[in-house]
Amino acid sequence: xxxxxxxxxAKHVLTPWLAQGGLAAPxxxxxxxxxxxxxxxxxxxxxxxxxxxVNLGHGHPKVVKAIQEQAATLCYAAPSLFxxxxxxxxxxxxxxxxxxxxxxxxxxxxxxxxxNDDAVRIARAITGRQKxxxxxxSFHGSTGTSIMLTGEDRRxxxxxxxxxxxxxxxxxxxxxxxxxxxxxxxxxRAIEHLERTxxxxxxxxxxxxxxxxxxxxxxxxxxxxxxxxxxxxxxEKHGILLIADEVMTGFGRTGAAFGAQRFGVVPDMITFxxxxxxxxxxxxxxMIREKLASNFDAKALPSGHxxxxxxxxxxxxxxxxxxxxxxxxxxRAKEIEGWLRxxxxxxxxxxxxxxxxxxVGAFFALELVKDKATKEPLVPWHGEGPGVMKTLYMELxxxxxxxxxxxxxxxxxxxxxxxKAELDEGLAALDGALGAFEAQL
Ligand SMILES: Cc1ncc(COP(=O)(O)O)c(C=O)c1O
Numbered sequence: 479x480x481x482x483x484x485x486x487x488a489k490h491v492l493t494p495w496l497a498q499g500g501l502a503a504p505x506x507x508x509x510x511x512x513x514x515x516x517x518x519x520x521x522x523x524x525x526x527x528x529x530x531x532v533n534l535g536h537g538h539p540k541v542v543k544a545i546q547e548q549a550a551t552l553c554y555a556a557p558s559l560f561x562x563x564x565x566x567x568x569x570x571x572x573x574x575x576x577x578x579x580x581x582x583x584x585x586x587x588x589x590x591x592x593x594n595d596d597a598v599r600i601a602r603a604i605t606g607r608q609k610x611x612x613x614x615x616s617f618h619g620s621t622g623t624s625i626m627l628t629g630e631d632r633r634x635x636x637x638x639x640x641x642x643x644x645x646x647x648x649x650x651x652x653x654x655x656x657x658x659x660x661x662x663x664x665x666x667r668a669i670e671h672l673e674r675t676x677x678x679x680x681x682x683x684x685x686x687x688x689x690x691x692x693x694x695x696x697x698x699x700x701x702x703x704x705x706x707x708x709x710x711x712x713x714e715k716h717g718i719l720l721i722a723d724e725v726m727t728g729f730g731r732t733g734a735a736f737g738a739q740r741f742g743v744v745p746d747m748i749t750f751x752x753x754x755x756x757x758x759x760x761x762x763x764x765m766i767r768e769k770l771a772s773n774f775d776a777k778a779l780p781s782g783h784x785x786x787x788x789x790x791x792x793x794x795x796x797x798x799x800x801x802x803x804x805x806x807x808x809x810r811a812k813e814i815e816g817w818l819r820x821x822x823x824x825x826x827x828x829x830x831x832x833x834x835x836x837x838v839g840a841f842f843a844l845e846l847v848k849d850k851a852t853k854e855p856l857v858p859w860h861g862e863g864p865g866v867m868k869t870l871y872m873e874l875x876x877x878x879x880x881x882x883x884x885x886x887x888x889x890x891x892x893x894x895x896x897x898k899a900e901l902d903e904g905l906a907a908l909d910g911a912l913g914a915f916e917a918q919l
Contacts, residue, residue, distance in 0.1 A: 480505050480517040495632065497863070504875070509536025512893050512900050514880065523904045525874075526881035526889045530694060530726045530841070531757035534801055535893040541758050544797030548790050557586075557786040564787040567796040571765055574735040574799070574808070576744050583771040585779065586763040586787035590725035590751035591619020593762040594688065596781045597749050598623050600764060601686035601719045603780050604773050609684045611675070613648035615696040618688065618723055627688055630696050631860045646675045648689065649701050652834045652845060653853065661702035669708045681716035686746075691737030694726035697887040698836060698843035706743045719746040719770075725762070729753030730802055730894050732839035733812040740839070746770055754795045761791035807894045811839030817898055818842045821905040822890060829912045831856060831919070835890075842890040843883065846870075855886040869918055873911035879904055 483505040493501055504516035512535050513521050527533060534541065548563065555561050564586065572581040585600070587593045598610050612618065614629035625636030626643045633639070647655040649668045656667035676684065691706060693699035713720045722745040727737035729750070734740040736748060747770070751762030785791070802808055815838060822835035822842055833847035846856040846867070857865040863885075864871075870888065874881060881889050890908070892901060 483517055504880075511535045511537070512896050520878070522875065522878055522880040523892075523900065523907070525879050525892055525904050525908070527840075527891050527893045528757050529752070529882070530731065530889065530891050531752035533729050533731065533753040533807070533894045534756035534798060535895040538756065538758075538798075538801055540801050541756060541794055541797040544793045545758065545790060548793035552789050555789055557782065557784075561787060561789055561792065563789060563792045563796050567792045567799065570796065570799045570803075571763075574803070575748070575765055575767075576736060576738045577767045580768045582748075582765045582767050584763045584765050585781065586761065586792065587751075587783060588760045588785045588788070588791070589619065589621075589762045590723075590749065591621040591624040591762075592783065593725070593749035593751055593764050594618045594627055594721075594723060595621050595623040597721050597747050597764045598627065598686065598688065599780055600766065601721065601747070603777075604770055605685040605717070605719060607683050607685035608642045609679055610643050611672075611679070611684060611687045612643060612645055613689055613693070614645050615648060615650060615693055615699065616690055616723075617695045618690075619725075644675070644679055646672050648693070648699075649705050650693075650697075650699050651702055652699075652836070662704070665702045665704045665708060668705060669712065672709070672712065676712070676716065681718060684716065684718045686719040686721050687713055688721040688723055688749075690723045690725075691727045691741055691743075692732060692838060692841060694841075695884050697845060697884070698841060698889065698891075700836060700838045701741070706738075706741045710743045710745070721745060721747045721749060724748050725751045727841070729756075729799070730808040730811055730839075731841045731891070733809065733815060735802075735808045754798060755791060756798045758798070759788075759791040759794040761788070761795050802894075805895070810894050811841070814840040814892065814894065814896060814901070817901050818890065821901070825905065825909055825912065828909070829916060831912065831916055837890070840891055840894055840896070843887050844890065846886045846888065857886050859885045861885060866919065870911060870915045873914045874907065877907035877911050879907045879911070 506514050507517050508515040514524050515521050568584040571584050575582045612627045616629040618624045618627035623640050626639040629645050649664045651664050658664040658667050722738050724736050732740040748765040755761045826832040826835040831846045832844050834845045848854040883889050
């Protein structure tokens with residue numbers, strides 16, 4: 479059964495970002511809790527939470543029921559009409575936001591990419607400035623503006639793209655772009671570099687700096703302490719808006735509702751998607767702090783989408799956010815962090831290919847190297863693709879684990895509902911897969 483479906487898929491579906499020849503992924507037909515099942519009934523532990531999105535695990539009954547009930551009641555209402563669940567979800571988002579006392583309003587979109595496009599357009603409309611700065615090691619989506627906000631190689635296919643976006647180097651403690659040897663120096667030098675970049679771009683022309691609070695698909699890089707607060711201070715000094723791209727870090731991934739709260743910064747806007755519905759339905763948005771959102775009381779908001787605040791998607795979002803809150807899942811990643819830090823720390827010590835195991839909350843990754851001393855990447859960053867990393871993912875699948883990664887970095891980011899026993903099993907499979915992988919290198 480599975481072989482026929484695989485052939486059908488390969489013949490008719492184009493898969494994102496990959497050369498299409500020879501693709502052969504399992505055909506996933508069912509999900510339950512931390513597991514997904516293929517057409518042959520094989521079970522895989524979802525160690526990457528889909529694409530760092532299925533924070534609740536698969537098939538949460540309350541979200542499934544909310545979707546079913548909404549489908550039976552109302553599948554669509556134009557965004558210009560008000561809608562009950564849309565209002566309630568936006569109110570929940572304001573409550574869990576970092577803007578205590580002030581609150582926020584939300585402009586809903588369908589994806590993370592659209593959210594970043596809209597956030598930038600809104601920042602330009604508010605400030606009257608045009609330039610936007612992002613980090614080189616970043617992914618912000620693949621639509622018109624967001625592909626250019628993206629710092630890494632996926633941007634190249636979208637170039638020359640929309641103008642006005644400049645990039646800078648942000649901290650990367652394992653491979654410091656600033657030759658720093660301590661986290662304090664990394665932060666200080668990264669801020670100095672950003673200050674210099676701003677001088678050359680003229681800070682009075684910069685509308686916003688948009689940044690992932692933890693770098694996601696570009697290697698799960700946790701910025702050293704002090705970097706994000708110093709970045710916030712720098713943006714405030716120059717009247718530049720700070721936009722936190724929380725598409726991956728939002729909704730409990732780092733051990734707080736948003737990464738901004740975990741790292742003690744108050745941005746001006748937050749973009750989100752993925753975890754807001756635990757990825758059950760496509761929903762994204764831009765949360766804008768009240769003092770900025772009120773800019774649009776008298777003048778028109780410069781964006782709109784047919785699916786802005788789609789009833790099915792906001793109903794899923796409302797049920798998801800309520801489930802996170804009822805089950806205490808925004809905090810839970812702190813507990814998972816302890817398990818991951820210990821388990822992956824052991825794995826890093828044991829395996830010669832693991833250069834570093836790093837992360838925060840339930841958001842970790844392994845960076846693989848040819849040699850721990852030289853840190854030469856196992857496959858080159860910005861090289862030709864995953865190369866030998868494919869063998870690692872195959873070994874994982876053989877042991878009933880699915881995850882993904884980019885170049886020499888593999889994600890370890892389970893759903894926030896994972897139990898210690900399930901995670902232990904997943905980490906044992908990872909340990910076994912790394913052993914088998916090393917034997918083939
Ligand atoms: C940090 C970040 N921003 C934006 C996006 C784009 O989101 P989407 O794929 O929903 O457009 C992603 C996707 O992985 C992401 O990780």
